[in-house]
Amino acid sequence: MNDSRVIGLASGLFSDAQALNQISSDSPAAATTRERILDVAFEIYNLLLDPAELLRTHASHASLISLHFIQRFDIATIVPPDSGISYSAIASSCGQLEQTVRRILRHAIGLQVFREERLCPSSASDEVLVYHTPASLLLRHPSYSAWLGATCEESWPAATRTVDALAAFPAASEPTESGWALAHSTPRQSLYDVIAISPARALRFSTGMSAYSTGPGYAPDHFLKARGDLLARLAKGSKFVDVGGGFGHFVRALNRQHRHIEFVVQDLPRVVSKAERLPGNLNGGNNGHIVFQAHDFFKPQPVKGAAVYFLRWILHNWSDKYAVRILQNTGQAMDENSRLIIHDYCIDDLNKLSIRKRHSRNMDIGMMQLLNAQERDEAQWRELLAKADSRFQWIGVTRPPGSALAIIEASRTAI
CATH class of the missing domain: 3.40.50.150 (Vaccinia Virus protein VP39)
Incomplete structure (x- = not known):
């Protein structure tokens, strides 16, 4: 780890955080400062990880499992937008074991997707309620739900076949020879070919893309x-x-x-x-x-x-x-x-x-x-x-x- 680099970055981060407080939130200067803060925080995070931890962090697919579970079982809709709900009530609504729901949502909570709060902080009771965060609230919106569904059910399977596609077709230039084509179509068709004849998939893609294009x-x-x-x-x-x-x-x-x-x-x-x-x-x-x-x-x-x-x-x-x-x-x-x-x-x-x-x-x-x-x-x-x-x-x-x-x-x- 480069200690002097971390110290310099942290000093700049502190200065930018103070400056951001003094800038109009919708100004170009605020956008530039926010981007610089995110970049510095990201670099500090990566510099402080040891090499093995860095590799393990980037090799994990646990986040997609949690997010796919939330999307598939519509957890964002089950959790009320302005109040909490117990793990047992969520489990009852989605038809999964309470233990499974608790494990997966607690992983998602580590991603700032949902939060939990003890029902009575002053008691020894372990009963907690699950509440929304700004990120989980987005998943109640049709465009973000569709985007996450397409990510988990279209892109993720494609990712598992992309290296196979490159091994078979090293030119990597034809849409019918991509990881997606290998994962989803027989005989091979491109993504465009398939959604042209599948209204439901086309709707999910177009709805999901609006989550990107309207940001x-x-x-x-x-x-x-x-x-x-x-x-x-x-x-x-x-x-x-x-x-x-x-x-x-x-x-x-x-x-x-x-x-x-x-x-x-x-x-x-x-x-x-x-x-x-x-x-x-x-x-x-x-x-x-x-x-x-x-x-x-x-x-x-x-x-x-x-x-x-x-x-x-x-x-x-x-x-x-x-x-x-x-x-x-x-x-x-x-x-x-x-x-x-x-x-x-x-x-x-x-x-x-x-x-x-x-x-x-x-x-x-x-x-x-x-x-x-x-x-x-x-x-x-x-x-x-x-x-x-x-x-x-x-x-x-x-x-x-x-x-x-x-x-x-x-x-x-x-x-």
Whole structure:
């Protein structure tokens, strides 16, 4: 252990904790300070573990067992939102032994998921009640329950077959040759193939994804603060094409501040048919400036010469082989005044421990196990763009404070 490093980190942590008290909680400075505190605490935690303990900590799958039990037996709903409940009552409701419930929930309590409180602190009685914590309360929400269900019942089995998939298919580029494909489909099909014919699984995935995409790190405000000036400079009637934009949630947020832009949201026909019927999308987003268009991004881009081609959280779903095809179709539609904006993860280097770096590396392995897809660092984004179209001119990467996603930009000439 590097004692001097720990002492220095702890000193900085104390200073940041004091400073956070003096900053407005919703300011960019507060977001940056909170992230720095989390990173320092994470590094101290890892530095203080001895090597064997570190390995044992990272090799444990006990957390997923506890969380899967909570999700499968709907424990978050059984526990009242504003009062406590006994272990025996939980066991009776979920049909499990009280001993099992107690063991698993006490493990979850160590993860800050639920808490327990002695019924009468002053007595010698062992009777305790289980209460919610902020984390366990989230699991009462359909999106977080669906996300946890998909994690435990789709991703976890895939994880157990990912190394088998890599041994059999070392190219690791086809979604039909992933850990998920080996674990869930015979004959092998990709995740996309299966959810296309399974409405229940598709609903769980889409509902669960909203738990990710609606978190504070994914809010449109980060993009608007970082690139609102670029949008404001666009001429009236300029086209902003959201490639693979789903139901148009992100574009609606941009449209509220930039009504001079014509937004085109593209996705597969089955998605567009649903999107157009959503109340917020009627009459072009209620002001005629949002149009939905059926389009497969593996085919030539039909909108030529748009001011902006926007790919949000699209390319991380595909290996380089397929991401190149998406970018080639986009590049061929661009003119000298078009800009490509990729709103996606951009992995930092690993020369310093950080919560965000760990999360993005976890996401990278997660995309491998599901689809043989990947997250990318700045060098990989540059390489991908160069491979797709030599006419792309790299502009740069912006990492807005508090945002989970970076803004990666390229054009032929700057707007």
